[in-house]
Amino acid sequence: MSLLKIKGLNKSFKANHVLRGASLDLSAGDRHVIIGPNGAGKTTFVNCIYGTIPLDTGEVILEDQPIHTMPSYKRVGLGIGRTFQKNNLFENLTVANNVYLALLSTKKYSMKAFKPLMLYEDVLEECDAFLEEWKLADRKDKKVNELSYGEQRVMEIILSLCSKPKILLLDEPTSGMSPSETSKTIELIKKIPRSVSILMIEHDMDVVFSTANKITVLHHGETIMSDEPEKIRGDKMIQEIYFGGGARAHA
Numbered sequence: 001m002s003l004l005k006i007k008g009l010n011k012s013f014k015a016n017h018v019l020r021g022a023s024l025d026l027s028a029g030d031r032h033v034i035i036g037p038n039g040a041g042k043t044t045f046v047n048c049i050y051g052t053i054p055l056d057t058g059e060v061i062l063e064d065q066p067i068h069t070m071p072s073y074k075r076v077g078l079g080i081g082r083t084f085q086k087n088n089l090f091e092n093l094t095v096a097n098n099v100y101l102a103l104l105s106t107k108k109y110s111m112k113a114f115k116p117l118m119l120y121e122d123v124l125e126e127c128d129a130f131l132e133e134w135k136l137a138d139r140k141d142k143k144v145n146e147l148s149y150g151e152q153r154v155m156e157i158i159l160s161l162c163s164k165p166k167i168l169l170l171d172e173p174t175s176g177m178s179p180s181e182t183s184k185t186i187e188l189i190k191k192i193p194r195s196v197s198i199l200m201i202e203h204d205m206d207v208v209f210s211t212a213n214k215i216t217v218l219h220h221g222e223t224i225m226s227d228e229p230e231k232i233r234g235d236k237m238i239q240e241i242y243f244g245g246g247a248r249a250h251a
């Protein structure tokens with residue numbers, strides 16, 4: 001059974017018909033990567049799944065429940081987390097304070113206005129565990145704007161995991177990173193437990209083929225093929241329209 005079923009999404013920005021019946025099935029535990037040339041509609045697709053922008057027609061179904069009319073915060077509550085192409089962090093706060101805020105915002109207990117943070121022991125422990133796991137423990141008290149670009153992007157992933165998502169949407173998690181930052185980040189992404197299913201946009205073919213168990217190709221807003229990586233790599237039509245079509249990636 002699909003964990004997330006996306007059926008026939010259409011989205012236009014004025015006369016620009018960006019998504020044209022885009023569809024995709026995400027199964028539990030998947031590392032599903034969306035590829036496609038620049039401007040194909042990949043970020044728009046993810047934005048419609050998360051609810052950042054409304055879709056025109058189509059359905060987004062999470063475990064048999066239609067969620068496409070819900071605001072983003074409700075989708076987050078049902079288990080969808082995401083990162084953005086651009087950092088979405090509190091740059092003047094420390095690494096730890098960013099994580100504390102993300103964790104506290106997802107806790108069921110109500111915040112008591114004058115309860116000192118130090119009394120939220122579970123939050124402090126969870127924060128330490130995240131920073132340890134993602135190799136940022138030694139940056140805990142640094143302001144986010146003192147981190148390297150790659151570290152900031154890793155922070156984005158940590159914050160998106162604070163809500164304990166069932167599904168994590170990653171929009172080009174390694175874009176702008178150096179080759180060594182990219183390989184470190186990919187190793188960390190690979191360690192995310194399979195209880196979190198991942199739907200990821202990615203251009204770098206080394207990253208795509210080293211992480212995906214399924215790939216969907218989006219071309220001019222249509223999902224033209226969804227299959228195992230080796231089938232995608234060997235498909236003549238895909239090679240012609242994607243790998244030969246001006247994408248940033250290389251085969």
Ligand SMILES: Nc1ncnc2c1ncn2[C@@H]1O[C@H](COP(=O)(O)OP(=O)(O)OP(=O)(O)O)[C@@H](O)[C@H]1O
Binds near residue numbers: 044
């Ligand atoms: N909020 C918006 N308002 C108007 N047009 C938009 C908006 N978001 C995206 N578009 C347009 O939709 C088209 C697809 O953009 P989108 O960012 O989804 O493509 P993409 O496949 O993610 O591209 P890239 O690989 O370059 O990130 C582009 O023509 C873009 O200008």
